[in-house]
Amino acid sequence: MSQSTDLDLVNVTKKFGAHAAVNDVTFSVARGEFFSILGPSGCGKTTLMRMIAGFEHPTSGDIRIRDKSMIGVPANRRPVNMVFQSLALFPMMSVGENVAYGLTCRGVSRAEADERATRMLERVGLKGFGERRVTALSGGQRQRVAIARCLVLEPTLVLLDEPLGALDLKLREHMKIELKQLQGQFNTTFAYITHDQSEALVMSDRIAVMNQGRFEQVGSPRELYHNPATPFVASFVGETNRWQGEVASASNGAVNVRLSSGGTLHGHGNASQGATLSFVRPEAVALAQDASVLSSLPNRYEGRVSAVLFDGAASSLLIKTPGFDQPVRAVLPQAGPLAGIEVGAAVHLGWTAEAMKVFAA
Numbered sequence: 001m002s003q004s005t006d007l008d009l010v011n012v013t014k015k016f017g018a019h020a021a022v023n024d025v026t027f028s029v030a031r032g033e034f035f036s037i038l039g040p041s042g043c044g045k046t047t048l049m050r051m052i053a054g055f056e057h058p059t060s061g062d063i064r065i066r067d068k069s070m071i072g073v074p075a076n077r078r079p080v081n082m083v084f085q086s087l088a089l090f091p092m093m094s095v096g097e098n099v100a101y102g103l104t105c106r107g108v109s110r111a112e113a114d115e116r117a118t119r120m121l122e123r124v125g126l127k128g129f130g131e132r133r134v135t136a137l138s139g140g141q142r143q144r145v146a147i148a149r150c151l152v153l154e155p156t157l158v159l160l161d162e163p164l165g166a167l168d169l170k171l172r173e174h175m176k177i178e179l180k181q182l183q184g185q186f187n188t189t190f191a192y193i194t195h196d197q198s199e200a201l202v203m204s205d206r207i208a209v210m211n212q213g214r215f216e217q218v219g220s221p222r223e224l225y226h227n228p229a230t231p232f233v234a235s236f237v238g239e240t241n242r243w244q245g246e247v248a249s250a251s252n253g254a255v256n257v258r259l260s261s262g263g264t265l266h267g268h269g270n271a272s273q274g275a276t277l278s279f280v281r282p283e284a285v286a287l288a289q290d291a292s293v294l295s296s297l298p299n300r301y302e303g304r305v306s307a308v309l310f311d312g313a314a315s316s317l318l319i320k321t322p323g324f325d326q327p328v329r330a331v332l333p334q335a336g337p338l339a340g341i342e343v344g345a346a347v348h349l350g351w352t353a354e355a356m357k358v359f360a361a
């Protein structure tokens with residue numbers, strides 16, 4: 001626990017009966033950091049967040065904010081504010097009243113609360129919206145009101161529980177960028193929970209990947225994406241190919257894998273014997289019309305395109321490849337002769353050993 005952390009959880013466990021919803025979780029969030037907790041439904045994210053906010057109490061462990069234990073401190077005495085998916089704005093109040101409400105509850109005079117609310121609305125790009133009803137705002141504007149209402153109280157820590165979950169896809173994409181920019185501008189510490197890996201990757205300084213009550217890995221988006229520590233992280237963060245197989249031979253981290261469907265693969269990882277899971281990102285799969293282009297790659301195959309999944313810059317190909325029970329997914333080239341490749345076309349494919357992570361299954 002250093003002076004520059006805003007939040008420290010130390011061996012926090014929460015049991016409901018015999019079930020540990022949160023199981024021995026330890027982490028620190030630095031001042032000004034955007035920290036996300038990413039995991040599938042039911043992994044314990046909300047329970048963790050509710051304990052930080054003070055709505056739920058740990059069975060064991062400590063929660064510290066700016067080095068002060070929060071055990072026994074009621075929710076309304078914690079320097080924490082929460083933004084919920086539902087936003088929980090007051091529909092009968094104007095935008096300005098919504099933002100000023102928390103301040104007047106704390107005994108700030110009406111005039112000062114109004115002035116601070118007005119300034120805060122300007123900072124979140126809602127200048128002149130103070131008199132409007134919240135029901136007369138777009139989804140994105142409501143989102144910003146919820147953030148303004150939270151930030152006006154100058155909390156040490158802002159907790160966000162899937163705040164973009166109710167927005168449509170286009171607006172969610174936009175709000176990701178906007179939230180990240182707001183957080184940077186206010187330099188407030190954000191702890192954000194989501195099951196959406198793209199949200200976490202785009203916005204976070206660091207991400208904790210949570211599974212069945214535990215943290216599997218904590219790292220920057222790049223670390224998690226390029227160096228996943230577990231098969232769960234490799235599968236959950238980003239698109240990936242995944243094949244089951246067995247170690248054929250291994251030495252010094254280099255692993256040769258035999259797939260149950262016959263193919264042989266060369267990768268890197270901690271597996272030394274027995275069953276394996278192998279992962280390769282679609283963008284690491286090199287494609288060529290001519291096999292000689294790929295001759296330097298240890299993993300080289302020939303396959304046939306079984307599907308073109310067109311999605312602009314995120315387009316991909318599924319390539320049915322002898323020896324693999326699942327088609328190989330590769331990024332559709334954006335230019336060159338393969339950009340127009342169609343279903344049924346033959347193609348050569350390959351990847352480096354470094355691009356393939358092999359885990360013991």
Ligand SMILES: Nc1ncnc2c1ncn2[C@@H]1O[C@H](COP(=O)(O)OP(=O)(O)OP(=O)(O)O)[C@@H](O)[C@H]1O
Pocket residue numbers: 016021039040041042043044045046047048195
């Ligand atoms: N009050 C409770 N009593 C009993 N079990 C609970 C309670 N709250 C949560 N759980 C259980 O604890 C586990 C974690 O739940 P939690 O809501 O924290 O997950 P989550 O990751 O936030 O999921 P979601 O994304 O679906 O909200 C689940 O198995 C859930 O059923």
